[in-house]
Amino acid sequence: MDSYLHTVDSDWYRQRVSGALICVLAAFLIILVRLYYLQVVEGPEFRRQSQNNCVRLQGIPPPRGLIFDRDGVLLVENRPCFNISIVPREAKNPKGVVNKLAELLDITPEPLFARLAEVRGVRSFKPVLLRRDVSRDVVAIIEAYKLDLPGIVITVEPSRHYLEGKRASHLVGYLGEISGEELKSGCFPDNRIRDFIGRFGVEKAYEPYFHGRRGEQQIEVNALGQLTRVLKTEEATPGNNIYLTLDIRLQRKAEALLSGKVGAAVAMDPSNGHILAMASSPAFDPNVFVEGMTYESWNDLSSNRFRPMENKAIQGQYPPASTYKIVTAIAGLEEGVITEHTRVFCPGYYRYGDRTFRCWKRGGHGFMKITDALVESCDVFFYQVGEKLGVDRLAGYAKACGLGLPTGVDLDKEAKGLVPTSWWKLGRMGVPWQGGETLSVAIGQGFNLVTPIQMLSLISAVANGGIRYKPLVVRRIESSDGSLVKKEVPVPSGRLSVSDKTLEIVKRSLMDAVNKPRGTGWIARIAGIDVAGKTGTAQVVGMEEDNKENPVESEHLHLRDHAWFIAFAPAEQPRVAVAVLIEHGGHGSTAAGPIAREMIKTYLKVN
Amino acid sequence: MIDRRLLEHFDWVLLSLTLVLGGIGILTLYSAATANADIVGVKGLVHLKQSYWLAIGTGIMILLALFSYRWLNRLALPIYWFSIGLLVAVLFVGKEVSGSQRWLILGPVSFQPSELVKISLVIILARHFSESVSEEGFSLVELWKPLIWTLIPFVLIVKQPDLGTSLIVLLIAGSVTIFVKIERRTLLCLTGAGILGSAVGWFFLKEYQKLRILAFLDPEGDPLGAGYHIIQSKIAVGSGMLFGKGFLKGTQNALSFLPEHHTDFIFSVLAEEWGFLGAALVISLYVLLVIWGLSVAVRSKEPFGTILAVGLTSMIFWQAFINLAMVLALLPVVGVPLPLISYGGSSMLVSMGAIGILLNISMRRFLFKE
Structure with a gap:
């Protein structure tokens, strides 16, 4: 009975639905009235706004952060770049206008037509870029003939300018246009199509700091799409300025010394890992990447047999040759297979099984102790140390010296080198390690591969008492108003496994190697300053890979050895360490030594 | 399964209305997409994709009209909890698009569960109210179940965050509830709670959402931004x-002045090109x-229907x-698509699904007698 009272009939529903219907009709009536008001009452005004005074939002690209050297010398800036575009809809006859433009500028119109054809639909109001980075003269011509060129607009945008050109190009890096995939990836949320982003070097590694934030501008344009008024501007935030650890004075010197040679020269402050110079020869001019490169010039760069695009300081991998004897000496002394007093006779060769291993000095060195062996770079002494150590124990020390691993410098594409072990060879080549190979490895030949920056890190650690610092290329990052954003602090990345006593022996030997007339590094001595260093001459002959790589290369140059010199100075209070490698330079002392010497002199400001 | 009577009663008017609106949507999208082809890139094909969605939607619509909608009454709870499950899942494994986690990706298909939940909420509310509807109207005590059913998806969608859809959920539930009549006291009570809730909710809004509401109140205050x-x-x-300016002749659209011109603001493209008429x-x-x-x-001759x-x-x-109110600047920009016309698969499928159920109810109006 009760439930009967509560049930409702269809009339009740009909009544409820009528209520809903009234609400619905009222709501849509509001919409219709509003639509009528906007389109019919206010319509002409909005039509005028949409036709004559269009308000457009325009992005303002942020100026990219500047790059300075450690003392504030400006290395990379932004300059205004003038672009010519065409707004097809305003040009009426775009092809005619482009023809006229080509005629005025005395250029062939075909590439411009190609640009125009890329854009679908001639009714487009959006400017189509015809030519990037034209000179001020061209801008003047276009301004003068403006009336004959309807639809042609000139825009200005900041463009990267590398003041030093090729100098430090590998460290500084270069820019490239952002790709569609990168835009889609979401890693570059503030970038737009046709933006340039860092592609190499510091430009790439510190991209987020350089970028800044886009601004926006509300502009009013007339029926021709030309700017009539800026209504409101939200300025772009310029990117952060970066102060490198680089000393541009030393960099200039290093590159001058390397000119005409193929190789790398790197310098570091041993007390904190600051890279003071990083030269790689031959170099490239990063300006061409923003100015727009032709296919030919890219081909020249990428197929050049001296690999100008490669930063040899961190990407080049070479046998360390005699510079590696520092590692063998440390391992031998620390493992106790030799002592400071162990004497070895060098007759100029060493017999191992049925093979004869030669010392570089055919006549032999006579009786040698560890210090003499380092000073005169006696191969026979280190053959025997290596033999006693075995390759795997030696590899342990090499790894503690930072070899076989990237140093962690904040630059792209760093190579890690190679420290061979018996396991590595078995895994890689499927054949067991041969005892004789240990002898080659002990003097830095054989399978060993190192990069110049690894050797620099090693010699710096020897200089500063055993600490390996991560090489730093950036000292501090400041915002455009000068406030500090980030300060890079020295990061120890490891210690040499070496006792103070051993390190002392090694340092003394390296000092003698430069300062004693019989030392292999005699050529690098500087009057009044104690330089400590080690030469290296890496045999190229017999390295088959090299032969295959450059079959047309002149035989003489190609067969010459790679020259190494690693050094630090002053020996007691080291302020600078350098590593120099010259590909096919010949002997380490004559080809690389003088370069190291001049770099040290430049940095320490002695004549 | 289908007898002749059902076919005779098939609601051709409803079907035609739906397809005409869908067709208008595709035409408008074609205009929006071609004018902006060079900047929207892949999206240049929106009108094509939308036609696929319309086709699939039509299939779903027909499918949902085939079986008797009474099944929905029986399955109301499982359907409801299934869609709530999807909503929960989207919070954990959903794909984030511009700051909101709304999408569930299943292989090549991505879907917004918040769209589905609108329908399943309506079903469960219809089932509940149809069992206990009375002329006196519901009191607050009697409404606790519907209230909870509504608040669960509401909170989950707010968390995504998707303000527009969560408001729609509230409005739908509110409409159904008021339709079945509630006591005046209860109505006042709930309205009061709603006002209080939105006042408190303001402090939980994201910055961009606050900006949009402020911009609505005073658009000239920030003409560059919101x-x-x-x-x-x-x-x-x-x-x-x-x-109107004529088909494909809209300049606002071509100059890409219009944001979201193929989704939420598609109606302004249409209004620009076709005028008031x-x-x-x-x-x-x-x-x-x-x-x-x-x-x-x-x-329909029975309460559930x-x-x-x-x-x-x-x-x-x-x-x-x-x-429409949003596009005509009568309401703040809350991000609600225009059913059947705005670009978007989830919205299209769910709108057509809903219409499918309406077709279903319409076809079977003679089968149930009191």
Whole structure:
């Protein structure tokens, strides 16, 4: 009975639905009235706004952060770049206008037509870029003939300018246009199509700091799409300025010394890992990447047999040759297979099984102790140390010296080198390690591969008492108003496994190697300053890979050895360490030594 | 499964209205997409994709009309909890798109569960109310279940965050509840709670959402930022005048002044190109659709069908109304698509699914007698 009272009939529903219907009709009536008001009452005004005074939002690209050297010398800036575009809809006859433009500028119109054809639909109001980075003269011509060129607009945008050109190009890096995939990836949320982003070097590694934030501008344009008024501007935030650890004075010197040679020269402050110079020869001019490169010039760069695009300081991998004897000496002394007093006779060769291993000095060195062996770079002494150590124990020390691993410098594409072990060879080549190979490895030949920056890190650690610092290329990052954003602090990345006593022996030997007339590094001595260093001459002959790589290369140059010199100075209070490698330079002392010497002199400001 | 009677009663008017609106959507998208082909890139194909969605949607619509909608009454709870499950899942494994986690990716298909939940909420509410509807109206105590059913998806969608859809959910539930009548006291109580809730909710809004509401209240205050959408949408709509600029001739659209021109602001593209006459015609089609939905509700001879039809119709009505009001700058920009016209698979499929159920109720109006 009760439930009967509560049930409702269809009339009740009909009544409820009528209520809903009234609400619905009222709501849509509001919409219709509003639509009528906007389109019919206010319509002409909005039509005028949409036709004559269009308000457009325009992005303002942020100026990219500047790059300075450690003392504030400006290395990379932004300059205004003038672009010519065409707004097809305003040009009426775009092809005619482009023809006229080509005629005025005395250029062939075909590439411009190609640009125009890329854009679908001639009714487009959006400017189509015809030519990037034209000179001020061209801008003047276009301004003068403006009336004959309807639809042609000139825009200005900041463009990267590398003041030093090729100098430090590998460290500084270069820019490239952002790709569609990168835009889609979401890693570059503030970038737009046709933006340039860092592609190499510091430009790439510190991209987020350089970028800044886009601004926006509300502009009013007339029926021709030309700017009539800026209504409101939200300025772009310029990117952060970066102060490198680089000393541009030393960099200039290093590159001058390397000119005409193929190789790398790197310098570091041993007390904190600051890279003071990083030269790689031959170099490239990063300006061409923003100015727009032709296919030919890219081909020249990428197929050049001296690999100008490669930063040899961190990407080049070479046998360390005699510079590696520092590692063998440390391992031998620390493992106790030799002592400071162990004497070895060098007759100029060493017999191992049925093979004869030669010392570089055919006549032999006579009786040698560890210090003499380092000073005169006696191969026979280190053959025997290596033999006693075995390759795997030696590899342990090499790894503690930072070899076989990237140093962690904040630059792209760093190579890690190679420290061979018996396991590595078995895994890689499927054949067991041969005892004789240990002898080659002990003097830095054989399978060993190192990069110049690894050797620099090693010699710096020897200089500063055993600490390996991560090489730093950036000292501090400041915002455009000068406030500090980030300060890079020295990061120890490891210690040499070496006792103070051993390190002392090694340092003394390296000092003698430069300062004693019989030392292999005699050529690098500087009057009044104690330089400590080690030469290296890496045999190229017999390295088959090299032969295959450059079959047309002149035989003489190609067969010459790679020259190494690693050094630090002053020996007691080291302020600078350098590593120099010259590909096919010949002997380490004559080809690389003088370069190291001049770099040290430049940095320490002695004549 | 289908007897002749059902076919005879098939609701051709409803079907035609739906397809005509969908077709208008594709035409408008074609205009929006071609004008902006070079900047939207892949999206240049939106009109093509939308035609696929329309085709798939038609399939789903027919499918949902085949079996008796009474099944929905029986399956109301499982359907509800399934869609809530998807909503929970989206919070954990959903794909984030511009700051909101709304999408569930299943292989090649991505879907917004918040769209589905609108329908499943209507079903469960219809089932509940149809069992206990009375002329006195519901009291607050009797409403606790519907309240909880509504608040669960509401909170989950707010968390995504998707303000527009969560408001739609509230509006749909509110419409159904008021339709079945509630006591005046209860109504006042709930309205009071709603006002209080939105006041408190303001402090939980994201910065961009606050900006949008402030921009609505004073668009000129920030013409470059949040107010830009509103101003440009008004210019686009207004500049269409009585006859419009003509198909593919909208300049606001071509100059990419219009943001979201293929999703939430598609109606301004339409209004610009077709003028007041065209826009009013499209609005009339929506009015017809909604009236037709309500007539389906009246013609159904049993409470579940009636309430279900009202709920589904209210869903289409609210989305259309809020979207139009937003585009015409009568409401803040809350991000609600225009049913059947805005680009988007989830929205299209769910709108057509709802209409499928309406077709279902309409076809079976003679099968159930009191």
